[in-house]
Amino acid sequence: MNETSINILMLLAQDTFTIDELSMYLNLEKNSISKGIKQINDFLEEENYPKIELKNNKCIMSLSKKEEEELFNKKMMMTSEEIYEYIYIKFIHDRFINLEEEREKLDLSRSSIFRIFTNIKKNLSDNDSKYRYIYGKGMELTHLSPKDLQIFFKTLVKYFFKKEFSLNRINLLDEFLKGYNSKVLIIALSKIFKENKISSSSFLIAFLCALNICIKLFKEIELKLDRDYSKHIKLKESLEKYLKDFDCRYREQVFYFLANSLNNDVPFEPVTLGKAKDILPKIKEAFDIYEIESVFERMLLKKICYSIFKYEGKILKVKKIDLKRIDTMILNILDDVLEKNNMNMYFSDKVMISQIIKKVIIETNKKTFKKIVLLFNEITILNDDYLTQELKKYFKDYEFKIEPSFFYKIDKEFYENNFDLILSDEPSLKEEVKIINILNFNDIVESIHEHILENYLKRRKAPKI
Secondary structure (H helix, E strand, O other): OOHHHHHHHHHHOOOOEOHHHHHHHHOOOHHHHHHHHHHHHHHHHHOOOOOOEEEOOEEEOOOOHHHHHHHHOOHHHOOHHHHHHHHHHHHHHHOEEOHHHHHHHHOOOHHHHHHHHHHHHHHHHHOOOEEEEEOOOEEEEEEOOHHHHHHHHHHHHHHHHHOOOOOOOOOHHHHHOHHHOHHHHHHHHHHHHHHOOOOOOHHHHHHHHHHHHHHHHOOOOOOOOOOOOHHHHHHHHHHHHHOOOOOHHHHHHHHHHHHHHHOOOOOOOHHHHHHHHHHHHHHHHHHOOOOOOHHHHHHHHHHHHHHHHHHHOOOOOOOOOOOOHHHHHHHHHHHHHHHHOOOOOOHHHHHHHHHHHHHHHHHHHHHHOOEEEEEEOOHHHHHOOHHHHHHHHHOOOOEEEEEEHHHHHHOHHHHHHHOOEEEEOOHHHOOOOEEOOOOOHHHHHHHHHHHHHHHHHHHHHOOOO
């Protein structure tokens, strides 16, 4: 099965998608998606599995848990890149490899495994690493360059990051790396995070699991910065308590890494972080969001880092979001920035970045208007200030007034001159005001946010004097 088909299966294992959505999330033509689905269905039919069905314009995979387990344990579900990374990690880790043994494990032809390993050798040579052939035994790694050490680390991070959602359930690396007690480590790390109020993420866990392996293999890794770490005594005590069964040097490096994170550093490897720091000012300029709270700037920088890492590592983990017109407008601006700077990301990650940008725009433009009137048909709402009190929690600087909608019909000019935003649940007013659902508080909040965004985009398009 080719890579396109495996990627389609990977998405459908995470959610349901239309053909158009699969095209966007995979950045492929719709014809390629349709051909891929046909190929998958031919395979599923041959193997006596239920085929992908199209229901209400959505592609749905109806495999049971047992059928998924059987299907995703087949070695044909490994992509060429996953095979490459398995061989690469094992060769660097052991500093030796016997290709004939690996060929049998992977059920590959000799020509296939030699072709993959030839690419590994070329990449190692290009990065100034050294290796030699030992006659009758296999290939030995004699020197690993700093660049290849960094690539090895990133490849391990990718492996741990993908474990929770990858289709590949063959677990060749799981078996190979089981001596590092990653499950025990993850449980211990979760206790450390809770005790020290550190926000966790899949990437953070993956990084620290990869660090555990690399600390044992390489002495060159050093995460200490030129700063005072004395205020992080509680963190050090937590590490001593929960990581007592792990290397002292590992505890030390985890301490520096987490302390740096608590000091508002963005914990990412330098190359990816550098790319994110280069593109961030250009995104801020495009959206005119120079004045941005540090918490949002850090959130945006971290998400850009994750997005670059996922795209470059071909990590197809998505979060599906239904886009509104305003989302598409913001996404188009972001696309322009990325295209001008020769950078690409998966559609899902661009959507997530655009959601953070939306939040920043809303927070920085809230004070552009203050007076809002809500016009309702349901007159009983006038006798209840609960709604106003709830809205004040979200918009404390705003003035809210609730009135029956027929007042507006009698004197439109008064409302249009005295309020910045008019909301109503009266369908007949849909051409004149924003229509909301009186029973859906979130709909009211979302309508106010949309108004802020729409006003911002109008001002952004206006020529600067």
